[in-house]
Amino acid sequence: MVDYRVNTFLTLYREMNYRRTAELLNMTQPGVTQHIHFLEKAYNTKFFQYDGKTLSKTHSADLLKRSVERMMAEESALKTAFQTSDEYCLRVGATKTIGEFVILPMAAAFAEKPENRLDLVIDNTEVLLTMLDDRLLEFALIEGTFDKNRFDHHLFKQEHFMGICPKGHPFSGKCVPLEAIFEETLIVREHGSGTRGILEQLLKDRSFSLDSFKKVMTINSFAAIRYFVASGLGITFAYQPVADADSGLACFELEDVTVVREFNYVYLNRHIALEQIKRFELDK
Secondary structure, three states: OOOOHHHHHHHHHHHOOHHHHHHHOOOOHHHHHHHHHHHHHHHOOOOEEEEOOEEEEOHHHHHHHHHHHHHHHHHHHHHHHHOOOOOEEEEEEEOHHHHHHOOHHHHHHHHOOOOEEEEEEEOOHHHHHHHHHOOOOOEEEEEOOOOOOOOEEEEEEEEEEEEEEEOOOOOOOOEEOHHHHHHOEEEEOOOOOHHHHHHHHHHHOOOOOHHHOOEEEEOOOHHHHHHHHHOOOOEEEEEHHHHHOOOOEEEEEEOOEOEEEEEEEEEOOHHHHHHHHHHHHOOO
């Protein structure tokens, strides 16, 4: 079993504030300090240090966090193995493009087996990575960017990121200059979503931003975005499977801009996750 003081370490690592850590854990600040000092003495290293009044993490803290996450994932898998039930429960996360347009047939094939139970969370990248950190998911399928130093991962597939407009729109099936899109109403996902982050970075690299558009609407549902775009209320940027799922939509490309992004399996413990992913993919 993982030492209970490790939870104090993980909370302080996340909060980087002794007072907030104590409040969250219903402890005193000296109690938090005592737990951290115990671990530092056990490992003969420093995990946190002050530069003036600013608390910072050491390289040892990063190493311990990754090691602890793997140990906790292994402990969770061991508890599952001890269960006498024949039911196999898999907790999977997916960003919205992947969850709504890519893996549903695979997920349904897994879930239809009587012994399998699937808990599928479809949400934005930030939420899923937090759930992985909190060990609420076995693995997640993430589109776009994430910290590859924090999480183990491997490639699921690659997809083209492109403009999406209504069928019959002047952009439909064409390659248009970047500046031309700023005369359109842009419909984007919420902050923290993978597709929004990719578009913002693409624009930033070319000295533009979302403010360059005539009008911007934010909607956190791809179903609603597809409806608005197909109704002629604006354009959006997403992966090709989003457009392929609706006969009222068409794709367009930007001149001198080619964006291909990875869809990755992301997890904390490679050995355990690969076994779980293999079972999830059996009927792909």
